[in-house]
Amino acid sequence: MSQFFHIHPDNPQPRLISQAVDIIKQGGVIVYPTDSGYALGCSIGNKQAKERIERIRGIEKHHNFTLVCRDLSELSTYARVDNQLFRLIKNNTPGPYTFIFKGTKEVPKRLLNEKKKTIGIRVIEHPITCALLAELGEPLMSCSLILPGEQYTEADPDEIRDRIEKQVDLIIHGGYLPEQATTVIDLSDDSIEILRVGCGDTKPFE
Numbered sequence: 001m002s003q004f005f006h007i008h009p010d011n012p013q014p015r016l017i018s019q020a021v022d023i024i025k026q027g028g029v030i031v032y033p034t035d036s037g038y039a040l041g042c043s044i045g046n047k048q049a050k051e052r053i054e055r056i057r058g059i060e061k062h063h064n065f066t067l068v069c070r071d072l073s074e075l076s077t078y079a080r081v082d083n084q085l086f087r088l089i090k091n092n093t094p095g096p097y098t099f100i101f102k103g104t105k106e107v108p109k110r111l112l113n114e115k116k117k118t119i120g121i122r123v124i125e126h127p128i129t130c131a132l133l134a135e136l137g138e139p140l141m142s143c144s145l146i147l148p149g150e151q152y153t154e155a156d157p158d159e160i161r162d163r164i165e166k167q168v169d170l171i172i173h174g175g176y177l178p179e180q181a182t183t184v185i186d187l188s189d190d191s192i193e194i195l196r197v198g199c200g201d202t203k204p205f206e
Contacts, residue, residue, distance in 0.1 A: 002168045004161060009033065009175040012131040020170055021135040028169030029053055031145060031160055034068075035126050036096040036182045036199050037153025038160060040168070041068070041140040047110060050141060056167050058148035065111050066098055066120030067139040068129065074139060078107050079121050085187050088204065094125035097200040100186040111141060118188045128174045144181055152179035 003023070005016045024030060027046045031038055040056060042049035044067070054063075067078055072090055075081060079101035081089070089099060103112045103119040112119055122142070124130070133140060145154040147163065154160050157173040165171065183200030186193040192205050 002161075002165050003170045004165075004173065005170065006173045007128055010127055012128050014131075017128075017131045017135050020132060020172060023170045024132075024136060024140070029056075029167075030170040030172065031157070031164075031168055032132060032172045033126055033128050033157075033174035033177055034096075034122075034124050034144075035094070035129075036144070036180050037155050037177050038145040038157065039068075039142050039153075040145050041132075041142040044108065044111070044138060044141045046141075050110065052167070053141075053143060056164060057143060057146065059143070063143070064098075064100055064113050064118060064120045066122050066142045067107070067111075068122045068124055068133065068142045069139045070130065070133040071123060075121060076104075078104055078119060078139065080104060081187070089187075092200075092204050093123040095123070095200050096180070096182045096198060098122050098182045098184045100184065100188050100195070102188050116188060118186075120184070122182070126174075128172060146181070153177075153181050155179045 007016050024043050029042050029049050029052050040053045098120045100118050100120055107119050155177040161171050180199040183198040184196040185205050186195050194202050
């Protein structure tokens with residue numbers, strides 16, 4: 001049975017944020033709000049938690065996982081990015097984008113796409129996410145909460161509780177969100193490729 005925290009979407013309660021981060025550090029899987037629906041998250045270094053997320057989502061090993069970062073200062077630690085692309089990303093973050101890069105040696109191999117050795121990177125401006133990351137002190141290993149057979153990101157925390165309460169350790173109720181996925185942009189090669197059109201504007205990358 002998971003825990004269920006009501007956390008204020010604009011002014012997150014520090015006590016509940018601290019408890020949520022303790023759950024992550026102890027190997028837990030959490031459901032948390034982002035700027036594009038709810039997501040699943042866990043510690044970067046926890047293999048079992050990642051495998052649990054794969055089972056919940058029904059995804060295969062080639063799926064691109066995402067590191068949700070506090071800000072772009074963490075980008076060069078985990079992703080190979082040149083100055084021109086960095087400026088482009090800087091002008092469009094925080095925002096509802098997932099950027100795909102070649103991963104650095106700092107990224108555990110099991111998080112990288114097996115074929116392309118890539119990793120997703122996100123910078124989110126949602127107050128709850130920002131508070132979690134500040135308390136955690138490192139990126140959150142994450143993927144959108146799109147359940148098997150569904151097309152959109154889960155947006156109603158009460159429905160999420162009904163469906164997967166026994167499969168996660170914590171569900172954060174941070175309000176009801178739009179059922180929108182991120183815009184996914186592949187920057188791992190020399191060209192810019194838009195892999196999925198979501199709620200992030202694609203014009204700056206066309």
